[in-house]
Amino acid sequence: MKMRHTILATAFTVLINLSASAAGPDPFLGRWALTIPGGGAGWLGISKDRGFLEANILWGGGSVVPCDSAYIDGDTLVVTRTDDVERKDAAGTVFATQRFTKTLRATVSGDALKCTIAEPNTDGSGVRNAEFGGKRIADLPTAPDLSKVKLGKPITLFNGKDLSGWKLTSEGQVNGWSVKDGLLVNNPAQEEGKPHKSYGNLRTEKEFEDFNLKCDVLVGPKGNSGIYLRGIYEVQVSDTYGQPLDAHNMGGVYSRITPTSAAEKPAGEWQTYDITLCDRHITVVLNGKKIIDNQPLLGCTGGALWSDEFKPGPIYLQGDHTGISYRNIVLTPIEK
DSSP, rough: OOOOOOOOTTTHHTTTOOOOOHTTTTOOOOOEEEOOTTTTTEEEEEEEEEEEEEEEEEEESHHHHHHHEEEEEETEEEEEEEEEEEEOOSSOOEEEEEEEEEEEEEEETTTTTEEEEEEEEETTSSSEEEEEEEEOOOOOOOOOOOGGGOOOOOOHHHHHHHTTTTTEESSSSSEEEEEEEEEEEEOOOOOSSOOOOOBEEEEEEESSSEEEEEEEEOTTOOOOEEEEEEEEEEEEEEOOOOOOOOTTTTSSSSTHHHHHHOOOOOOTTTEEEEEETTTEEEEEEEETEEEEEEEEEOOOOTSSSSSSSOOOBEEEEEEESSSSSEEEEEEEEEEE
């Protein structure tokens, strides 16, 4: 995914221990899994800092972003997010920028949110209104002791011969995935002068809960992909060698967790991942170096298949951006 926003880690630290019982007179406090209009995955985090409400939101794709305002109106939570829209003339020259504010309103009943959103049409023709819902995300458990985790039998997800065991996440998209010389390769080529092709993401047919995942990946110059764990958490795969640390860089949990150090190699070299997902905590070892150490996952990331963090899901590989190659994809389930 392309970097859209850099989210400060401190914006989320106060959210980790919030729960329905902790909310007390502030029933909106906490983290919410949203099913946004159209069925996509979203996330809303509401916290309080020195008496003032703060909100962060994920709306389908992209990053978790801070909202402009959050306040209570009677029994309703009101959250706003403003986007800048450029106005261009026939030559493509920007002559003005206008601001459009989306307004989310929510009421709470126990652990459920009932929401509406009003989005102005950017051509000034009116407002789109939609209803959707949300569910409170249960407290995060303490970080698991990975030294005591019992592993099952390793499962080879890619056989090096064909796409057996894999399918697109959306049947309506173009399949750019194939097997070449024993590698799983994506080639989302566009044809000059022809309509843009929407290439698909590739997912396992099987679904998993907690596990260790190992694989090798080859990222080309400006390459961009991602490995989704259980279909909801993206570990970034990208050509970010030499860039400052960021949650959108290679090995980061996209827009949520920044690697503690840079371990990526230059574009064009094979790189190794060793990823453990256990009890909504993640450990990432990139090229033999631990860059995320048993850190909590506060919610889904952009592009998630759904927002429910408590159901099994597939491994899926992002294929709608650039070419990428994978090999040696092996998943070992964690037995409970």
